[in-house]
Amino acid sequence: MIKILYSFLFCGIICLIAQLILDNSKLTPGHITSILVVTGSFLDIFSIYDKIVEIVGGGAMVPITSFGHQLIHGGLTSAVSYGPFGIIMGMFDLTASGISAAIIFSFFFTLVFKPRN
Amino acid sequence: MVKKMKNKKYEEIVKKHRPDENRTTNALIAFIIGGLIGALGEILVELYIMWFHVSQAQASVFMIVTLIFLASLFTALGFFDKWVTFARCGLLIPITGFAHSMMSASLEYKTEGLVYGIGSNAFKLAGTVIVYGVVSAWTFGMIRLLIGGGAL
Numbered sequence: 001m002i003k004i005l006y007s008f009l010f011c012g013i014i015c016l017i018a019q020l021i022l023d024n025s026k027l028t029p030g031h032i033t034s035i036l037v038v039t040g041s042f043l044d045i046f047s048i049y050d051k052i053v054e055i056v057g058g059g060a061m062v063p064i065t066s067f068g069h070q071l072i073h074g075g076l077t078s079a080v081s082y083g084p085f086g087i088i089m090g091m092f093d094l095t096a097s098g099i100s101a102a103i104i105f106s107f108f109f110t111l112v113f114k115p116r117n
Numbered sequence: 118m119v120k121k122m123k124n125k126k127y128e129e130i131v132k133k134h135r136p137d138e139n140r141t142t143n144a145l146i147a148f149i150i151g152g153l154i155g156a157l158g159e160i161l162v163e164l165y166i167m168w169f170h171v172s173q174a175q176a177s178v179f180m181i182v183t184l185i186f187l188a189s190l191f192t193a194l195g196f197f198d199k200w201v202t203f204a205r206c207g208l209l210i211p212i213t214g215f216a217h218s219m220m221s222a223s224l225e226y227k228t229e230g231l232v233y234g235i236g237s238n239a240f241k242l243a244g245t246v247i248v249y250g251v252v253s254a255w256t257f258g259m260i261r262l263l264i265g266g267g268a269l
Contacts (some may be wrong), residue, residue, distance in 0.1 A: 004159045010157020011211065012148040017148065019147035019206035023140045028166070029209045034245050038253040045261050058162035059155035061177045062184070062211045067246060071254035079262055087258040091251060098212065101182045102189070106220040109193040110235055113149065114132045115224040117255075 005018045007059020010052070033064050040068030044076075070094040143205065150207030158184065158211075181212055188213035192220040218242035 007090020018032050027035075043049040049069040053060045058067060071091055092099070158180050165176040191197040197217055201208050208214060219239055226238035240247070 003163075004156050007159035008152040008156040011158070012152025015151025015207045016144050016148040019144045020140075020211045023143055023269055029206070029214070030242065030245050032206070033210065034249040037246050037250040041163045041250065041254045041257050045257050047135055052207065056159075057173075058159035058177055058180055061162075061181060062155045062158040063151075064212065064215060064246065067212070067215070068250050068254060071250050072258050076261065077260045079258065084259065084262060087255055087262065091254060095250075097178045098181050098185060098215070101185045102216050102219050102243070105186055105189040105216070106223045106239060107235065109189050109220060110223045110227055113193040113224070115227055116123055 003057040003059070006056045007062070010056045011059045011062050014065060036063065036065045037068040039084060040065030040074040042068075044069050044072045067098070146204055147207040147210075150204040151210060152186070154207070154211045154213065184212050185216040188216035189220045192217050193224065215243055215246060 014036070018036065021027060021032055021035075022029065040049060043052075043065075049060070049065070050073070053066075053069075071094075074090045074093035074095065075087035076090075078093065079086035082089055157228070158177075161180040161183055162173070162176045165171060165179045166173065169176075169179075171179070188197060191200075197208075201217065208217070209257045219242070222243070223235040223239045226234040226241075228234065229238075
């Protein structure tokens with residue numbers, strides 16, 4: 001149960017930081033999501049994000065920072081057995097499900113629904 | 118002199134018509150909505166573990182797919198854009214924002230055909246996340262592998 005509270009706080013604080021950057025600078029949401037993805041993968045150099053995932057649970061996988069973390073995590077897992085080339089080979093191992101799902105859903109929903117302005 | 122007056126008047130008119138944006142309220146809304154989505158994620162993970170008896174890793178994959186499905190569906194139905202203008206970063210920073218950007222880009226270019234419309238424009242907005250994610254993950258992965266000594 002405590003993990004739900006941690007998830008609320010963690011995800012909320014990341015959105016809060018992003019909203020503060022958005023309101024107080026000229027950066028667009030595209031810039032901010034890119035910055036957060038780079039931050040997520042940066043935090044994994046020292047395994048910090050792994051520890052956050054352990055404590056927070058599912059809530060740590062929801063913000064876009066986890067995308068960067070999963071990219072580097074998949075690469076490093078594959079690097080254990082294949083060396084430096086493993087990073088390229090295993091890069092999309094963990095994020096594949098999210099990207100594939102987004103492509104499939106958006107394609108079929110686009111076929112079915114009409115654009116509205 | 119006349120020009121100065123015009124500028125001043127123009128500024129006043131702009132000020133009048135600019136919507137009252139309270140930064141504190143915006144930040145609070147983003148915090149609450151984003152937090153609720155994070156909590157929903159954790160609740161879904163726990164429910165999937167309970168219902169399907171899967172591992173934590175599999176359950177979080179199911180959870181992410183569920184959130185992406187919901188975000189794409191609501192974008193296609195037209196609700197999500199209104200919610201985004203209200204909650205902003207609360208909905209754009211979670212994985213729902215990724216699905217929303219892909220869905221709205223492919224809907225927008227639907228009229229240009231299947232290949233050059235949907236096919237080539239689907240990643241128009243979401244592409245930056247993937248490009249910078251991969252570049253940074255490779256760079257930091259190499260740093261960790263070569264300087265930090267060993268993976269994981």
